Amino acid sequence: MRANDPFSACEKNGLYKAIFSRRDVRSHFINKEIPNDILVKILNAAHHAPSVGFSQPWNFILIKANEIRQQVKDSFVREREKSVSMLDSDKAKQKRYLSLKLEGILDSAINICVTYDPTRFGPFVLGRTSIAETGVYSVCCAIQNLWLAARSEGIGIGWVSILANEDLQRILSIPDFVRPVAYLCLGYVSEFSDKPDLEKTGWLPRMGLEEVICFERWGRHKTDSWEQFYETISKIN
Numbered sequence: 001m002r003a004n005d006p007f008s009a010c011e012k013n014g015l016y017k018a019i020f021s022r023r024d025v026r027s028h029f030i031n032k033e034i035p036n037d038i039l040v041k042i043l044n045a046a047h048h049a050p051s052v053g054f055s056q057p058w059n060f061i062l063i064k065a066n067e068i069r070q071q072v073k074d075s076f077v078r079e080r081e082k083s084v085s086m087l088d089s090d091k092a093k094q095k096r097y098l099s100l101k102l103e104g105i106l107d108s109a110i111n112i113c114v115t116y117d118p119t120r121f122g123p124f125v126l127g128r129t130s131i132a133e134t135g136v137y138s139v140c141c142a143i144q145n146l147w148l149a150a151r152s153e154g155i156g157i158g159w160v161s162i163l164a165n166e167d168l169q170r171i172l173s174i175p176d177f178v179r180p181v182a183y184l185c186l187g188y189v190s191e192f193s194d195k196p197d198l199e200k201t202g203w204l205p206r207m208g209l210e211e212v213i214c215f216e217r218w219g220r221h222k223t224d225s226w227e228q229f230y231e232t233i234s235k236i237n
């Protein structure tokens with residue numbers, strides 16, 4: 001196989017299967033450890049993500065200790081309380097929100113905090129000179145690689161963002177200049193749902209692809225020069 005050949009049908013199927021069957025998982029974790037070689041493999045997949053200026057600005061803090069997880073869970077509980085109060089004017093939505101399971105901090109095999117270090121290979125980072133957020137975007141690319149690689153291994157990941165970053169900095173001794181980007185709960189699961197939990201419970205629907213594509217400028221959803229492409233999109237829904 002030449003380096004520029006497309007993937008074989010089987011390889012493509014594997015990639016698309018990982019993409020479409022990846023789920024954010026907060027329940028259905030089973031009591032099974034993640035072997036070290038698998039953990040290393042999926043972390044290495046994360047470490048091979050694209051990054052602005054090849055700055056590789058990520059770190060992965062691996063957490064097993066229950067006393068640390070419990071402190072993170074306490075932060076979740078406090079932050080969830082705050083978010084619940086934001087829904088005070090809509091009691092029905094508040095009730096639905098409270099019925100959702102939004103984290104698996106204590107139930108999962110391990111937790112990983114993924115951080116962004118803006119000083120890595122800096123201060124001049126090629127490509128980050130105009131858009132500072134490209135550093136965080138790079139970390140998000142690593143997280144997505146991790147998420148997909150984990151899915152291919154049968155490992156579920158849930159991203160918990162209902163947390164105070166100051167709590168994470170303190171609990172995990174993260175220096176001030178480093179920013180926590182994601183707090184992830186990983187573990188083998190008994191099932192991957194076919195749809196996002198938030199779609200299943202009716203919180204929000206998945207939008208149609210055509211709703212998020214514009215032609216030539218913001219907001220133009222139809223134009224003659226893209227007519228055939230538009231028809232092709234409408235066939236996938």
Ligand SMILES: Cc1cc2nc3c(=O)[nH]c(=O)nc-3n(C[C@H](O)[C@H](O)[C@H](O)COP(=O)(O)O)c2cc1C
Nearest residue numbers: 022023024026101102103159160161162196197198
């Ligand atoms: C940046 C980010 C933060 C998220 N934070 C949470 C969270 O705090 N709790 C939660 O249950 N899910 C969280 N999620 C998961 C989303 O709810 C989930 O990705 C979305 O509903 C689509 O479902 P799927 O990932 O299964 O396709 C987060 C996802 C992202 C990308």
